[in-house]
Amino acid sequence: MLPVLASAQIALAQISLSTVVTLAQRNSSSVKLAETDVRKAVATLSETKDVYIPNFVIGSSIGPPSIGFPAGQPSIANASMQSLAFSVQQRQYIRAARVGINAATLSLNDAREQVALDASTGYIELDTVQREIEATQQQQTFAERLVTIERQRQEAGVDSMGELLHARLTAAQLKLKLLHLQSRATTLASQLAALTGLPAASIQTDPASIPEIPQVKPDETAVLTPGVEAAQVAAQSHQFQAHGDQMATKILPLIAFGAQYNRDSTLLNNYAFYYQHFKADNFSAGFSISIPIFDLNHRAKARESAAEALRATVEAEQAQRQNDVQIANLTGSIRELDAQAEIASLKQQIADEQLKTVEVQLQLGNGSGSEPGAQPQLSPKAEQEARIDEKQKSVDALDAGFDLTKARLSLLRALGHMDDWLHELQTKEPATASQ
Numbered sequence: 001m002l003p004v005l006a007s008a009q010i011a012l013a014q015i016s017l018s019t020v021v022t023l024a025q026r027n028s029s030s031v032k033l034a035e036t037d038v039r040k041a042v043a044t045l046s047e048t049k050d051v052y053i054p055n056f057v058i059g060s061s062i063g064p065p066s067i068g069f070p071a072g073q074p075s076i077a078n079a080s081m082q083s084l085a086f087s088v089q090q091r092q093y094i095r096a097a098r099v100g101i102n103a104a105t106l107s108l109n110d111a112r113e114q115v116a117l118d119a120s121t122g123y124i125e126l127d128t129v130q131r132e133i134e135a136t137q138q139q140q141t142f143a144e145r146l147v148t149i150e151r152q153r154q155e156a157g158v159d160s161m162g163e164l165l166h167a168r169l170t171a172a173q174l175k176l177k178l179l180h181l182q183s184r185a186t187t188l189a190s191q192l193a194a195l196t197g198l199p200a201a202s203i204q205t206d207p208a209s210i211p212e213i214p215q216v217k218p219d220e221t222a223v224l225t226p227g228v229e230a231a232q233v234a235a236q237s238h239q240f241q242a243h244g245d246q247m248a249t250k251i252l253p254l255i256a257f258g259a260q261y262n263r264d265s266t267l268l269n270n271y272a273f274y275y276q277h278f279k280a281d282n283f284s285a286g287f288s289i290s291i292p293i294f295d296l297n298h299r300a301k302a303r304e305s306a307a308e309a310l311r312a313t314v315e316a317e318q319a320q321r322q323n324d325v326q327i328a329n330l331t332g333s334i335r336e337l338d339a340q341a342e343i344a345s346l347k348q349q350i351a352d353e354q355l356k357t358v359e360v361q362l363q364l365g366n367g368s369g370s371e372p373g374a375q376p377q378l379s380p381k382a383e384q385e386a387r388i389d390e391k392q393k394s395v396d397a398l399d400a401g402f403d404l405t406k407a408r409l410s411l412l413r414a415l416g417h418m419d420d421w422l423h424e425l426q427t428k429e430p431a432t433a434s435q
Contacts, residue, residue: 014204014205014206015198015202015203015204015205015206016206016209016428017120017123017124017205017206017209017210017211017425017428018209018425018426018428020119020123020192020195020196020203021115021116021119021120021123021422021425023195023196023197023198024115024116024118024119024192024195024196025112025115025116025119027195027196027197028111028112028115028195030111030114030115031108031111031112031115033111034104034107034108034110034111034112035108037104037107037108038101038104038105038108040104041097041100041101041103041104041105042101044097044100045094045097045098045100045101047097048090048093048094048096048097049094049097051083051084051090052083052084052085052090053083054081054082054083054257054259055081055082055083056079056080056081057079057080057081058077058078058079059077059078059079059080060075060076060077060078061073061074061075061078062075062076073262073264074264074265074266074271075262075263075264075265076263076264076265077262077263078260078261078262078263079260079261080258080259080260080261081257081258081259081260082256082257082258082259083256083257083258084254084255084256084257085255085256085257085287086253086254086255087254087255088247088250088252089244089245089247089248089252090244091244092240092241092243092244092247093240093241093244095240096237096238096239096240096241096244097237099233099236099237099240100234100237102233103230103233103234103236103237104230106226106227106229106230106233107226107227107230107234109226109230110225110226110227110230113225113226113413113418113422114227114413115195116418116421116422117409117410117413117418118195119192119195119196120409120421120425121406121409122188122191122192122195123192123205123210124210124402124405124406125188125402125406126185126188126189126192126203126205127205127207127210128398128399128401128402129181129184129185129188130185130205131207131398132181132395132398132399133178133181133182133185135391135394135395135398136174136177136178136181136391136395137178138387138391139174139387139388139391139392140171140174140175140178142384142387142388142391143167143170143171143174143384143388144171145380145384146167146170146171146381146384146385146388147164147167147168147171149167149379149380149381149384150163150164150166150167150381151164153379153381159381170388174388186200189201189203209428210428211424211425211427211428212424213405213408213409213412213421213424214412214417214420214421214424216408216411216412216415216417216420223415223416223417224416225323225413225414225415225416225418226416227319227323228316228319228320228323231312231315231316231319231320232316232320234312234316235309235312235313235315235316237312238305238308238309238311238312238313239309239312239313241305241308241309242302242305242306242308242309244305245298245301245302245304245305245306246302246305246306248292248295248298248301248302249292249295249298249299249302250292251291251292251293252291252292253289253290253291254289254290254291254292255287255288255289256287256288256290257285257286257287257288258285258286258287258288259283259284259285259286260283260284260285261281261282261283262281262282262283263280263281264278264279264280264281264282265280266278323414326410326414327411327414327415330407330410330411330414331411333407334404334407334408334411337400337403337404337407338404340400340403340404341397341400341401341403341404343400344393344396344397344399344400344401345397345400347393347396347397348390348393348394348396348397350393351386351389351390351392351393351394352390352393354386354389354390355383355386355387355389355390358382358383358386359383362380362382362383409421
């Protein structure tokens with residue numbers, strides 16, 4: 001009954017890959033910053049459009065009695081409205097703000113994809129390391145048995161002290177390897193905890209929640225990744241901004257609307273002494289037209305915006321080139337890693353077959369007989385060595401498989417197909433939950 005309860009607690013503690021990715025995207029600082037940039041871009045668009053909506057401001061100019069001729073306006077209360085009525089360059093600013101929202105949204109998608117890649121890679125590596133720890137622990141058990149066998153053979157005069165020392169060295173190396181793997185597992189769990197906000201001790205991987213990586217050919221035509229597209233759209237936004245600043249230096253009219261109301265009083269001043277037809281209520285409204293004839297400030301601003309637009313364009317081109325280089329590097333790496341994974345898998349299968357052969361010979365003998373020159377019968381020492389070698393080949397196959405998985409995920413992102421992986425996670429989650 002107790003083993004059943006223990007296994008149930010372990011199952012309950014397992015966290016699926018889809019859950020880890022979702023929590024990482026929700027908890028990520030880079031995603032939160034990107035969301036803030038989206039809200040800022042939306043506010044910028046509202047700011048550029050709201051200049052056409054009249055504002056409404058109220059105030060008062062009450063003060064002490066004036067001495068001599070009144071220098072201020074004797075308003076008890078005043079209200080004013082102002083708005084932009086016509087501006088050619090403002091249209092460019094609005095277009096720049098709208099495109100800026102698209103750029104910020106694409107940057108947000110890029111941040112989410114990067115977090116998904118980091119979380120997926122860390123989760124799969126942790127699952128791989130945990131399986132390697134199990135294999136290494138079994139190796140350590142076999143190594144301890146080998147040391148015991150060698151000690152008995154050395155005491156019986158069958159093997160030399162060198163064979164015993166070699167067995168002890170193997171056991172010590174496996175102990176060091178186990179410590180390294182356990183340290184790596186702790187580090188990966190801490191990294192996932194930082195990504196998701198979960199306690200590191202609560203992160204237990206669920207191998208069943210890891211789907212197959214979507215098959216994407218290395219030489220498949222790439223689509224724009226959100227990061228590259230965001231850089232290109234941001235460059236377009238800067239170009240609209242620069243065009244608007246350039247138009248501000250042209251001889252084009254800028255029309256604004258304004259209105260003002262004042263409620264004036266003579267209680268605290270001597271306005272009535274100087275103005276015979278003083279009125280308490282005063283109102284004015286109209287349009288103002290300004291045409292820039294000579295404005296060095298706006299010309300400098302236009303040059304600054306043009307330089308920023310050029311820089312953004314170059315950065316977008318650089319991002320595209322870097323992504324192309326990454327695709328080329330990953331394409332070559334995947335071909336090599338695929339071959340290495342196949343070799344590691346074949347070695348593991350060969351080691352497994354050799355172990356089976358050793359087990360059969362230990363049980364039934366090798367059939368060589370006892371004549372002079374016949375092959376000697378195998379000892380329990382050979383069985384432990386074969387078991388250690390078989391587990392080592394399993395660990396090597398796990399390492400090669402993870403390296404291939406990591407490269408394939410990176411290629412998915414570089415080719416702009418990260419959505420395929422996220423879709424696989426979403427479809428895998430219900431199946432895992434039902435189990």
